[in-house]
Amino acid sequence: MGSVFFAGWAGTTDGAQSSSGAAPSQAQIPVETQARGKDAQAGVPALPRGKKLVLKDGTFQLVRDYRRNGERVRYLSAERGDWEEIPAAVVDWDATAKAAAAEQAEEDALAKKIHAQEQAQKIETMMDVDASLQVAPGVFLPPGEGMFLIDGKSVRPLEQVGSQVKTDKKQFLKKVLSPIPIVPSKRNVEILGDKANIRITNRQAEFYLREAPPDPDRTTPIVKSSRPGESGPEVELVRATVKGNKRQLESIKNLFGEQVEEKRNSISIQRWEIAPTVFRFTMSEPLPPGEYALAEILPDGMNLYVWDFGVDPATGSKATTTTLKKKD
Structure with a gap:
């Protein structure tokens, strides 16, 4: 049973980013992530990138969703699209909560920026209509x-x-x-x-x-x-x-x-x-x-x-x- 768990754990950490901030090479970035990067550069709001499940060793898993069930955490990997499991003890729950708050703040700021741009465009359109x-x-x-x-x-x-x-x-x-x-x-x-x-x-x-x-x-x-x-x-x-x-x-x-x-x-x-x-x-x-x-x-x-x-x-x-x- 233990050997099966560690095999699964080793598979789930592939592609996890280090807290040191070292960026993976372009070849290691999933196609979905690359597309999001291009959209961001073009000024297009990015699709949901998932949530960070931060681990105590400083790495994290990018997940679409996760559920804690006793001593186990079951999550849907954003990179692989599969449901996987890890022990709850290896998760840094405080860091995970902070990452979620930071992500929410970033999304709120982006939403405000988009709203301001839409309002400015609306005012400009109204002025153009009034002018003709x-x-x-x-x-x-x-x-x-x-x-x-x-x-x-x-x-x-x-x-x-x-x-x-x-x-x-x-x-x-x-x-x-x-x-x-x-x-x-x-x-x-x-x-x-x-x-x-x-x-x-x-x-x-x-x-x-x-x-x-x-x-x-x-x-x-x-x-x-x-x-x-x-x-x-x-x-x-x-x-x-x-x-x-x-x-x-x-x-x-x-x-x-x-x-x-x-x-x-x-x-x-x-x-x-x-x-x-x-x-x-x-x-x-x-x-x-x-x-x-x-x-x-x-x-x-x-x-x-x-x-x-x-x-x-x-x-x-x-x-x-x-x-x-x-x-x-």
Whole structure:
């Protein structure tokens, strides 16, 4: 009986590693262990490597499972895949417990690292999706801030143009000639040029505005003539009145230094918040041919920097979007 035991014991110690840390040669490492090493180098989580059953002579057995039954320990060898037995007296149970704790700590650290990588990838994916929102089948909003025109499958960024405030000469003359100072002064908000560069024939195009989250350390490309509001952008669609080589957006009347009237031809639009800081604007009715501007209404009045475009009569069955060449 004793000779049988020692023969089995000699077989089970083949390939056991020494506590001195000397690594076996590549030829002695099982194929499964080599594959795990390659996976680890590639950053792929390794398969379960088994548990260490540490012996009192400083060596250990790599086991899948073990069971202590009285004075005997039966274990499933991770290297050979067979159930084998050794005396319980040759096992260093304290060292085995410490090895198990160290292995568990290593697995927990690896799990946390993988979780952190997955979370980072998830956040990066969300940012990528937010930067290119799908606004129609196969149509995506480009990254970056600003106002975008969606005309069928076409996506065009709209450039802001600066308007200017001019005193109405006729009203000024009336005020000068009046013996009683009850004639209000009048100023007009105008855009130079009789036509916008961006031209469309689609009378129900949509618009998307992407704003950046508030950041005092970052400058936004969206220009505002006064401080912005705090409840999201209040945007109006204004139809301009063409007068000579200018487009009039608004008239403002003042009396005794106080503003008494603010007049503009606004067309109803709906605003939809489709993502944080991304807003969609749709038409309440088809737009007739003419000159238009999307203007943000700020607490101090209409933003003097607007997004302009023009609607032309459709010449065929298909709507088009064109850009006029800028005049030198």
